Amino acid sequence: MHIELSRNSSVKLYLQIAKTLADRIQSGLLPQGTKLPSVRHLSSLLSVSPVTVSKAYAELESIHLVVCTQGKGCYVAEPSVSLHREEALDLSWQMSLIDYLPRAQLWRNFNHSRQVPYSFHIAAVQPELLPTREIINDTRRLSSEDPDAMAVYGTFEGDVELREVCAVHLSERGIRTEAEHLLVTSGAQQGIDLVARTFVGPGDVVYMEAPTYTGAIDVFTSRGAKVVMIPMDEQGMRMDILTRLRDTHPPKLIYTIPTFHNPTGITLTTVRRMQLLDLAQSYHCLIVEDDPFSDLYYKTKPPLPIKAHDLSGHVIYIKSFSKTVAPGCRIACVVATGSVLDRLVAAKSTTDLGSPLLTQKALLPFIRHRLDNHLVSLRDQMQDRLTTALHTLQRFAPAEVTWQAPEGGLNIWIKLPPAVDIAELGRLADREGISFLPGGVCYAGGMESNHIRISFSYTAKDTLEAGLRKLCRLLGELLDRSVIMERRPIL
Missing domain, CATH: 3.40.640.10 (Type I PLP-dependent aspartate aminotransferase-like (Major domain))
Known part of the structure; x- marks a missing residue:
């Protein structure tokens, strides 16, 4: 794999390596269960010391992106079912092919073939409203x-x-x-x-x-x-x-x-x-x-x-x-x-x-x-859905959840309390047929974010309200759970 290193940068080399690998893991370019190159092989490939690569892998392990085992190597955390399928057809040699993709969040988070009842991750207009x-x-x-x-x-x-x-x-x-x-x-x-x-x-x-x-x-x-x-x-x-x-x-x-x-x-x-x-x-x-x-x-x-x-x-x-x-x-x-x-x-x-x-x-x-007449009609339809989305959030969202009403476009940027684990929210929402865009993918460098983006434009109006009510319920449950955890006595 290709990793671009800046040897004149103030950022240490091991952190540059860790950041590039983290981007690839979080984008899905390195799937769960993938074995990373050995320390010796990657150090030779990048012309750095084995200690530098070891520190990079340790950094990734500290943020739970990889799991390293003595004598077995380092793997992307939480092996998935796809790993077992690859045991029958060994494709591990493909990791030796160099590519130049540092991240691919667009590919991972905007899969239009994914069909769910409440598609809030797609910033697009409901097909029935298009000409x-x-x-x-x-x-x-x-x-x-x-x-x-x-x-x-x-x-x-x-x-x-x-x-x-x-x-x-x-x-x-x-x-x-x-x-x-x-x-x-x-x-x-x-x-x-x-x-x-x-x-x-x-x-x-x-x-x-x-x-x-x-x-x-x-x-x-x-x-x-x-x-x-x-x-x-x-x-x-x-x-x-x-x-x-x-x-x-x-x-x-x-x-x-x-x-x-x-x-x-x-x-x-x-x-x-x-x-x-x-x-x-x-x-x-x-x-x-x-x-x-x-x-x-x-x-x-x-x-x-x-x-x-x-x-x-x-x-x-x-x-x-x-x-x-x-x-x-x-x-x-x-x-x-x-x-x-x-x-x-x-x-x-x-x-x-x-x-x-x-x-x-x-x-x-x-x-x-x-086009101009179509845009007039489309604005009316989208404004109606925005009003529905905002009213639903005002009625059912927990008090700690905030947002700013947009004056145009297709999206609402929602700020969640720090107690909400967005990855956990995503897993729960997926079970309910709800999709949203996690805010972290809208930043370079894997920056943390306690925001999510929902698009109110792709789902039918009645479905929009039902889906947002479900999402608000999940947020309330996660917040209640975090309060219970905070109150649990330390033994």
Whole structure:
């Protein structure tokens, strides 16, 4: 396995090794029961002393991620049933293959094939509320009238008609742009990945909100970036902290979700948006503005995007249509200018030769003629579900559980008392058919968090209330249990 070590870092080598292995274990890349490389083999592989590797394994054992036995080696803790299946088919040799995945929380926590009655982990809209039938009809019409959409490659930049329509859509939202400044990608995730693969390398400093979208953390850490997470308050990313750190750790890139932030729902104020842009201009770094939720506002329209104020090409803006229109089509657009855009297009060309033309053409008439009316209806539906979720939490959640009502987006960020073991809550919830996102996966470096994220948008309204009541009951039971444990006399 590949472990990137910085020998000039203030972080000791054994802690760097332990952190990388911990990320892989917690992501599921090293399954339970996996035997880790021997001390001698890993020390040789990493060119460090056996003592350094032994200390790393001891560190992992101290936090209960591995179990080490004299003469047998170290294994990822709590062997699972899959270990017994592998006894019949020995795949242990695969651990000798080097890979470059430091973590994969997106893969572990966003498995869309997982079907549970109360799916609160998916930040997506209930399929019945999306214009799927309309898009299917448009696709059938396109297939019969324009079969070339399936018979030819599209351009690397994306279908020019779609880019023209998207440019109009974004101009109406404050981003004055043209088709030649847009790149169509297979979802926002590919847009983030293209930026990272083009502009981020080992040791480059990437600033992100703490917490943030786990898929972005996965992408930037996979590039070997030094991820620096900036705490948030009710106005968004703390610019005072970012300003203090920028001289010590000059940024190569700043990733932000400024509008209805994922997972917290917070919106960055206009003042801080301008401060962030000024900082990027001063340090000649890039801002990646990820915008999946700005059309889903429930009170007033959010502030203009940072990109709307960008006159010098420092902002790469990513707008996805997956959340609000068609997740299965995987269509997003990236707005950039100058050589930044040229390099992103070059990276796109080597990735997939361009996004599928059929899906681009299929979405074109809907975005051109019907998207705005759809968004009005969708906002009403989502606001109704948000109201249901908030009322249910207010009625049934234990008093120690707190949250901030979002003004847009699909998520509620819930703070739990320290007495609640989130892993135990997850196990209990799984038995009840409830899924949620543990807050810890929204931080780089395995940071602890006493938050969970629930999404109120994917489950039907009546099911939403029933599932949240069950979750609140489980929280109450865990809190009652912790009180009993605290009162138990010491013998």
